[in-house]
Amino acid sequence: MSVQNMSESVYVGMCNKIGTPRQVTSRRDIKDMIEFLDNRYELVILSLSGSMKEGFRLRGSDVDYMLWPTNHRVIWDFSQSEFYNIHRQTLILCDSSESPPGFTLLWLPLELQAERKVWLSCVKMNGGLYISSSMYREINYSSCTPGSTIHGPCISNTNGQLENDNAHCFISDFWPPSASSWIDRCHSWPSPHVVNDIVKNGCHVVAIGHKLGNHEEIEWRISFSQAEYKLVYSMNHTQFLTYGMLKLFLKEIINNELRDEDKLLCSYHMKTAVFWAIQQNTLPQWYPRNLLAGFWVCFKLLLKWVYNGICPNFFIPENNMFLSKIHGHSQRSFFRRLYELYEKGITMLLHSPSIRSCIIGVLCNPRLTVCTDEHTLVSEAKFDIELFYDINTTDSLHTSDLQHCIQYLQTVEQLIGSPLTQYQVVSLQKYTATLFQYIAFTLSEYNMYINTNVNKQMYIADKISCHLLKLTAKFGYVSDMFYIAMYYYKTHRYREALSVIEITKVKLAQPYLMYERQVDRERYTEAVGGQSWSTKMRQAVAKNVILDNKKCYIHELIPEQQSSKQMSELNLYIPPSVLLHMLEFISFRHVDAMRAQAALDDLQVLVHHDQGVYVPICLRDISWEILGICQHIAGNLQSALYSYQQSLKQLPQNKIQTATRQRIHDLQF
Structure with a gap:
């Protein structure tokens, strides 16, 4: 041997274990494009870093983010200030004279304006104002979710089973002088175009000082995170x-x-x-x-x-x-x-x-x-599982602002006309479907509170919402059809909702359906093998349905969304099969009592007996909750009480316990 x-x-x-070249490339392409979309109009840039950015998907890896304000820039000498409008940009000058290699002090000139938390982090030293890394870290920590901890330069918190590390930092558009020797050292690797790309994008400074330095509490570490992921890409x-x-x-x-x-x-x-x-x-x-x-x-x-x-x-x-x-x-x-x-x-x-x-x-x-x-x-099926799962992890927006949604749409329009990889094309299609859904429900909320007495505007907004949701169903996953069903139910069009539910029910029952990472690979390949990812997505892929906690989708779930939101959760996640039976039950209640009972029976069998196939273990909290809500509506109070109690015993993935306890209280008293 x-x-x-x-x-x-x-x-x-x-x-x-780690990924093939195509798998790693697809992961990077999707993350890079979504990051570009999400940061297009933001005041604070959120950039994925660490192993996820590099293309790894190893179990137990942390998810690392870097956050920096777009209106602050770090410079290395005063001559670089000529590239900025000081009325719009706050300039921070580096002073590395008293710091160990790789670290620096950040001096804030008195005449320049800075955002409040930067000013609050300042200390007087050597006749000037310096931004204290430890104070800046503490101020950002004070506004974080309960349970967060400080870990080095990062603020760590747990999202489900994943640990997120957020590093609050500042960006410099210029390459630091202390790293100039690196440029001269790059003879064989990386290639000149990679070196040039790295240097022209500068670096960051993150909020932590050297443990053996003279100013540990004030110093900042020079970070080459962006340069490093480009090196890994090369x-x-x-x-x-x-x-x-x-x-x-x-x-x-x-x-x-x-x-x-x-x-x-x-x-x-x-x-x-x-x-x-x-x-x-x-x-x-x-x-x-x-x-x-x-x-x-x-x-x-x-x-x-x-x-x-x-x-x-x-x-x-x-x-x-x-x-x-x-x-x-x-x-x-x-x-x-x-x-x-x-x-x-x-x-x-x-x-x-x-x-x-x-x-x-x-x-x-x-x-x-x-x-x-x-x-x-x-295999084709295995590759698709990973591809769609990666798309799923980036498939959400966090805005209730209609103008913000339109800006997203304009960015999508720009991207469509730009050169994209095959992985970015399918990811952008799914992202656009999600964006249409967000605009439709945002417009619905806006319409409800702003134009309640203007019938013509309400009619036009409703037509736009319906059209956008039909596009969501046309271009998105099979499970995206639920959004138009929920909209019809919300606007009291129960028969239209049931018509969509019936079509969705047939599609979800197909033996080749891919749900999250579960699929019969042989049947999937027989049914859609060789077809485009766009076709596969529309015909054979489903995911957990995401409800943005800032929006109302189903009135019956408002307490759960509020409870989740109070615990700083952005979304509610529901298994598609559970939502199917819930929508079927609450819609049939207005049309056919017998079929409503049949839908409730189906939901009960699913929640009681599923072995993690259609009801993932991590989503049993919301699944038992929904069963309890439907039983409560039907008047089965003892069964509803049992379901709510079961919900409390599950993993608190959706953070809905406050709503569950309130429902139990309402039942008992």
Whole structure:
């Protein structure tokens, strides 16, 4: 058995675990386009960073965001001020004279205006006003949701099972002088056009100081987050998988079962090692047959850094990222531990559950031929599952402002005329369908409160809303048909609602339907294989229905939306099959009592007996709640009470407990 064969086997396994080139490209394309759409007219830019931005979808990874105000800019010397209108932009001047490499002080000139929380973060020093990183972090933290914590420069909070890290920062349009040597160092990698793109986009400063600096509470760290994801994008797939393997190696071997405070290495050190290994040409070629050789090169580099106690930042090598953490006794004992792994050779990877299975297959069958062709590795159905799931994670808007919706629509119009990748086209189609739905319900709310006495305007607004919702159903998922059914129900057109529900019911019952990540791959391929993603989306894909908590869709669910909103949740998530039976029941109540009872019976069977197929475990709270509401409406008070009590026992995904307790109180008293 050759090392090359083992490398190819691990390459295939890592493609299945981390993603193939097409999968990684689709993830990046979709995230980049949605980020552009969401930030087009915002006063504060929200940018995805970290592993999600880079194209990873590893279980348990944090979701990292950077937020910065668009009307503040960091400059490195006064000559750069000529590029700004100081009446519109607040300029912040860097002063790195008293800071360690990679850190800076931010000086706010007195004559310039800044937003309130920036002024509140200022301290007087050396005859000037300096923005304190610790105070700025605390002020942003004070306005966060309950349960948030400060973690380094970030404010962390939990959304379901995912942990979000939000780093409040400032942007500089200019490349920092302390990183100028990096430009001269880029001879072989990255390519000149990547270097130019990175430099012209500048950097950020994030709110944390150096632990050993003289002004830890005031200093800011220079962040190259945008540059880093562009470097990761420029890697070939073997290099990207090497980085992914190092992340798994760190999580499953080095940091396994360690407390957070005992972890000396982090994912950023792994990324830095890959960057240096590629740029220094330590491995002449990176391709599947030498994936393990690439991993070994990076591991030896990490070992050397720990031995010397020096981890040079990729952009500012003078910034030793081990300086405050890896030294003395902890450094010596950690090096011994890593060296023991080094002595085991590549077999140490057998201790990683994610990598072990890739190696064992070749160990058991040394003559095994490994195929690294992407189309063999990932079937059409499997690729589609990941593609649509990625689209789902970006498929929401958070605005109740009609003008804001129109601005989104104008941006979509601009994008349609620009060059887009195939993944961005299908993502933009789904985004547009969602946007139509938002405009329709926003217009409906606006119409209700502003034009209540103007019949002609109400009629026109209603026609526009109906037309937009029909477009949503035409271009979106199968589950997007529910929005027009809900609108018809809300406007007392029960027969029209039932007509849409009947069509939706047939589509949801198809054996090839893809719901979230569940699908019969063989039937899916037979039914829609080879067709465009646009066609697949409209005929064979459904997702959980999202109700924006700022809007009214179904009057019966207003208490649940209010409860969720009070807990800082933006949306309510409902399984499509549950919503189907609810809409069927509440609509038939006005048309046919017997069929209403049949719909309620179907809903009861579904909620009581489903094994996580149509009612995901994480959405049982709203599913039991909806069953209780329908039973309550029907007069089945004991059954309703039982359903509400069951709702309280489920995972609080939608944060509706306040509404549930109020409904129980109303039933009992």
